[in-house]
Amino acid sequence: MTTWQLPTASGLTRRGAILGALAGAGSLALAGCGTSSGSKSSGGVLNVAGQSDNLTRVFNPFLPNTAQGLTYTNQSSGGFIYEPLVQINSVNIGDDLPWLAKSWKWSNNNKTLTLELQSGVKWTDGKPFSADDVAFTYNLLKKYPAVNVAGIVFDTITVNSPTEVVLDFKEGSEQFFANIVSAPIVSQHLWASEDPTKYTDENPVGTGPFKLSTFSPQSFLLARNDDYWQTPAAISGLRFIAYSDNESMTNALVGGSADWGGTYIADAQKTYLDRSANNHYWAPLAGTDGLIPNLERWPLSDLAVRQAISAGIDRTQVGAASGSPPCTSVTGLPMPAYTSFIAPQYKNANFTQDTAKAKQIMTGAGYTMGSDGYYQKGGKRVEFSVSFPSSYTDIASRCQVLVSQLKTIGIKFNIATTTVNDINTLTATGDFDSTMGYPVSPPPDAFEFFQNTMDPNTYYPIGQATPTYENIERFQNAEAKALFQQYPNATSDAERQQILNQIETIFVENLPWIPIFYWGSYGNWSTAKATGFPTPQDPYFSPVPNPVVALRLKPV
Numbered sequence: 001m002t003t004w005q006l007p008t009a010s011g012l013t014r015r016g017a018i019l020g021a022l023a024g025a026g027s028l029a030l031a032g033c034g035t036s037s038g039s040k041s042s043g044g045v046l047n048v049a050g051q052s053d054n055l056t057r058v059f060n061p062f063l064p065n066t067a068q069g070l071t072y073t074n075q076s077s078g079g080f081i082y083e084p085l086v087q088i089n090s091v092n093i094g095d096d097l098p099w100l101a102k103s104w105k106w107s108n109n110n111k112t113l114t115l116e117l118q119s120g121v122k123w124t125d126g127k128p129f130s131a132d133d134v135a136f137t138y139n140l141l142k143k144y145p146a147v148n149v150a151g152i153v154f155d156t157i158t159v160n161s162p163t164e165v166v167l168d169f170k171e172g173s174e175q176f177f178a179n180i181v182s183a184p185i186v187s188q189h190l191w192a193s194e195d196p197t198k199y200t201d202e203n204p205v206g207t208g209p210f211k212l213s214t215f216s217p218q219s220f221l222l223a224r225n226d227d228y229w230q231t232p233a234a235i236s237g238l239r240f241i242a243y244s245d246n247e248s249m250t251n252a253l254v255g256g257s258a259d260w261g262g263t264y265i266a267d268a269q270k271t272y273l274d275r276s277a278n279n280h281y282w283a284p285l286a287g288t289d290g291l292i293p294n295l296e297r298w299p300l301s302d303l304a305v306r307q308a309i310s311a312g313i314d315r316t317q318v319g320a321a322s323g324s325p326p327c328t329s330v331t332g333l334p335m336p337a338y339t340s341f342i343a344p345q346y347k348n349a350n351f352t353q354d355t356a357k358a359k360q361i362m363t364g365a366g367y368t369m370g371s372d373g374y375y376q377k378g379g380k381r382v383e384f385s386v387s388f389p390s391s392y393t394d395i396a397s398r399c400q401v402l403v404s405q406l407k408t409i410g411i412k413f414n415i416a417t418t419t420v421n422d423i424n425t426l427t428a429t430g431d432f433d434s435t436m437g438y439p440v441s442p443p444p445d446a447f448e449f450f451q452n453t454m455d456p457n458t459y460y461p462i463g464q465a466t467p468t469y470e471n472i473e474r475f476q477n478a479e480a481k482a483l484f485q486q487y488p489n490a491t492s493d494a495e496r497q498q499i500l501n502q503i504e505t506i507f508v509e510n511l512p513w514i515p516i517f518y519w520g521s522y523g524n525w526s527t528a529k530a531t532g533f534p535t536p537q538d539p540y541f542s543p544v545p546n547p548v549v550a551l552r553l554k555p556v
Helices: 131-143 174-181 246-255 303-312 315-320 355-364 393-408 420-429 446-454 478-489 493-510
Strands: 045-051 101-107 112-117 156-161 164-168 210-215 219-224 237-243 279-282 285-293 375-377 383-389 412-418 514-520 523-526
Touching (some): 112 131, 131 156, 174 446, 303 355, 303 393, 383 393, 383 420, 412 420, 446 493, 478 493
Antiparallel strands (some): 219 237, 279 523
């Protein structure tokens, strides 16, 4: 599962992701650009709306709930300041962009990854970047598991030259490529003496296209890096402004005080698009989301209850509450993008609502209807809550629909909101009944889709935090555990698909989590001050604020 550092409410995708020849300088002076959250963007500076409960001057890309997170980038998607080796493309799957690494190749049965790095790259303090910095970063993640939120596991990393590094793995690991190459690279000369679990990094030094200029508790300005190793950005800067929730972000976008954002907008056509011909809204399909149960808490620990919920809900109605299409395939895989990965027996097996079947499942499992209209067993009412941050209004809309739908089939569903800062701790340690908003993005293949959510090899007991936010529902199954161990050692596509077919069967029969809708990578922007954003007609990358798009923008 993804971490709440990447909330769907802010339109971010799961693990990684967000070149082209870029022309023009045309920058305008940054002098006089204020940091007020209500100010209009001026000249070549775009205001970017983000979400934060408490904006602090912490730019350490390995820590949660920091100013770095307001930029929509962290250890899984980067980066305006700290860059990854490769930019994973979540819109055009497979069209990943060489970044700090200009090329790569797998060998030794996918146990060795050799990366050729760019030359001539410099840190913003003028020091040269090299393979030593890459090796240092990965060894840092290995030494401090607490900051390795992407779960990157490797055996050794070797520096062959200033522009070549080799990662060796104990097992075939190509299926984890997106995670591996998305780590933000930090400088050895500045970080070697720091503890990454505590380092605030108030004045970040990266290799990225922007660098920190000014900071306030409400916003901060990233100015263009004129000495960038690629063609510098044509816009002169990005001002990231902190808003408390989706509604205030939407108001900023509609009112023109924000030029770019990544948030769900209710009734977007009327609310945003019709207000100006310059306003644009696009949410390319990015993955699957649904109800994530805690499998070690009753009643969701009972498969019959999960099956009844899955049968009884109207996925179209739940998705419509936030403008999302319903999940169709019983495997949970996003369709039609993953049609080729569907096991033969599930090619045409889709979710359908059947409230009568839901009630039959409950009564068949020994539940009886109480006088209050809810099922019960052993004197206990079938009741559970869903935990999510109160500021995520799109998730609230979905859950409010579910309250009514589950009542229809005799299940009491309660909403228990929390804060953005607290949700990670609750879900990682298992202190929840259920949650929503851990979307599963399309990875390079279908295996990681399941590995992220139901791999028993990543099981941790209640109270012990899952370090990578995977399998937060704490699914256990001996057959599945063995299959996930076998997959990396498969030597052919046919063998890998055979294993995947068995994993899909375990998913369908055990329903470790309940897929409900497909979600989009929300992007909202105005072309009044800059053009060059991705569109459905030119879907070169995610429309969520990210450096790939920023480098393509041209001031009007």
